[in-house]
Amino acid sequence: MSDQFDLIVIGGGPGGYVAAIRAAQLGLKTAVVERDKLGGICLNWGCIPTKALLRTAEIYHLMERAGEFGLKADNISFDIAKVVDRSRKVAGRLSGGVAGLMKKNKITVIEGFARLEKGAPAPKVFVKGKDGKETGYAAKHVILATGARARTVPQAGLEPDGKQVWTYREAMVPDTMPKSILVIGSGAIGIEFASFYRTLGAEVTVVEMMDRVMPVEDAEISAFAEKRFKKQGMKIMTGAQVEKLDKGATSVKVHVKSGGEAEVIEVERVILAIGIAANVENMGLEALGLKLEKGHVVNDGYGRTNVPGLYAIGDIAGPPWLAHKASHEGVVCVEKLAGQKDVHPFDKSNIPGCTYCNPQVASVGLTEASAKDAGHDVKVGRFQFVGNGKAIALGEDQGLVKTVFDAKTGELLGAHMVGAEVTELIQGYVIGRQLETTEAELMHTIFPHPTLSEMMHESVLDAYGRMLHM
Template sequence: MQDYDVIVVGAGPGGYVAAIRAAQLGLKTAIVEREHLGGICSNWGCIPTKALLKSAEALEIARRAADYGVRVTGEVAADLGAMVERSRGVAGRMAGGVAMLMRKNRIDVIWGQARLDGPGAVTVEPAQPHPRNAAAKPPKGALGAGRYTARHVILATGARPRVLPGLEPDGQRVWTYFEALAATDLPGHLLVVGSGAIGIEFASFFAALGAQVTVVEAAPRILPAEDTEIADFARQQFARRGIAFHTDCTVTQLDRGAEGVTATLRDGKGETRSIEASHVLVAAGVQPNSENLGLAEAGVALERGFVRTDDLGRSNVAGIHAIGDLAGGPMLAHKAEHEAVICVEAIAGQNPHALNRNRIPGCTYCDPQIASVGLTEERARAEGHDIAVGKFPFLANGKAIALGADQGLVKVIHDRKTGELLGAHMVGAEVTEMIQGFVLAMELETTDRELAEAVFPHPTLSETMKEAVLAAMGRAINI
């Protein structure tokens, strides 16, 4: 047995950030991990998917080289195996970086499966990694199985793909994002179930490589969490790339064969149709990793499998905390990281601000990219705000035209009386890098007039942000 101030269970973005912040504040800290430092985000999610999408972007640029005055001789072709190999290499580098941070901050790494074992105690048992992580090894100096105690336990065990009845993944014809990230052959026809960030990113990637892609979405439109106008604009761009969509539609039956699958779709009117595909990617959300943690025995309250917490990450049981996906949505790495800092600083007796969920940006790294923060136009109106809406197209931005990326739109929603920025929504090249400007504006309570008075550099894509604000004020210059 070894005593700590804080034990963190799970070494994903929320977990390892919690451990580092705890160590910075002088708390004796350990972190328990059963498969891979860095969690899903670094190993099988955020980072390796972006590596694949960068490969798709490079392929697209090569195909369009003549548009930029560049002559490419020979065939331009996708090498899926090389793309996957690069992506896995990036993931490995990220895991190594987290191991270095644990050493730097003198955080003990305990390798195994953790379970709550009475007040302030965690039992760690040996864990067998999933076959996809068979090569994963504990970092040098890691501790092993045993019973450990701590004044505070922070649960950061994340989530995994939701399994839908009849669409259970088999690793061959029916995939989750795990199999999609390590595909060995390009699907002839990929049927994507779900049009959230994960589904749309993989649809964009495989379409860029030349696969036929069809997306099925149960909601009336794709990207249901986004502003309707932005989602509609994005759908038009995806359709130009050959992606087909069936909205207000569900998969009611899936027949699997040696050469592919046949999916039966039912729309909102009750009409059915069949689609044949080589592979199916199920991207219909995630479910929390809350099993086998001893939560029920410890008396921890759950809601639909998620740990119920307050604004500082505290569960209903003293000394037990939860952050990240395990504590509920939005299921985003940066939300988990922010919750981690708040949780630990509260444990250390500081006075952190609670997380404002209306100021958490969302990013989808498809082509074109999508980014947003705050209220959509629909929600702002539903909440009774008197709003001023401003929009500015990339078509009128010099940098976008020079880049050959003039298909995009920036949309802002301001309170008409106070000038408060209620929401910002963007689709187009590099908008995932630009959204932080609006996040800062909201956090600093910047008004429309203050944004209008700020000097934006020229020529940049960011000028579309100021022009959208000016449009909301009736003052747009370039349209």
């Protein structure tokens, strides 16, 4: 074997590189194996470059509304090549920043694809580099943080081809601006791309198998968002399924079945956004006897798997498939294996979810329906953006803040938002849940004026019949 490490992390995404940094801080000799670029999908092909694209769309939308603010902006246009170039440069800058963090923390970066073999106290790691040569490494602990990729439809004719049928990768780097797009799936990825392309002028159709868009969100928030999407000109088809695609020279005919009726929609491009699949193949995991469920590695809340010395974090360890989930899970895992005291098992209930469409959507905790299903007697508060001075001044008076409390204890069970900047606001409720705050503390908290955050206060007050400004 080559070098000996305390910890080898396989995968340099938000889960892997953060776990490696925390391990180095705790004095562990650490290595990260990465087959592509540091930062993983999030920094290179996900969270960050998509937000750069959506920022462009947001500015473009504001320029189109210039007259509302007493401004003039004539002949508004965009250069899609420059839009994409900016997005790629943002991603490249952050990926380089991760490399700097590895160097700063004296973490060894090993380039190549890793596979595992049985060993003790942890599986042995063999890395095949770009030259085709394989080198073996040993460690006391090994963390799997290999992430996931776009899930494809196991149906003939629906496979992505990179030309007319896209995954998120192709959707992020269009060489020309399509005039029409059909998005299959209305989760965060699908709705963000639908929002981006619609704002820049494409005719957009969204097909969702469930009975509403963004089905993981609170039903009331989902319904509010859907109305806004439709007002922007999106065609939304819920309870619908794509049965087949007929690809032509320059377009795709999409056969959609909805409510027992068939319809053919012709578009220039199709985007598949139906979830992700964990990267668990070709690493020797089967030979190790690693336990998987629904294609994801099973862990115990501290990242530990059923294989001694082997841990799993991030997307490979199951939903929610979020970068911040992976990072926090990595810290918990490393602190536990390093012997730190008072390390709490990873708790998914306080993970916020954010979707950066227009309008933005953000949430944490239980929806109203899931809270009732769990047996809670609930009190629900709501506050509309139209009653908030800052929202009106911003020209963003369409939105909703909703809070769900346990009627007996005052526990904040969940918070759900749709509207401008809610992806920034949601953290206030996340902290409240982490600190096990009740309605009393929230009602007595002073929120600054004029801010959008005042709506968070008003929503809490409304749940107890004390709303002030509507």
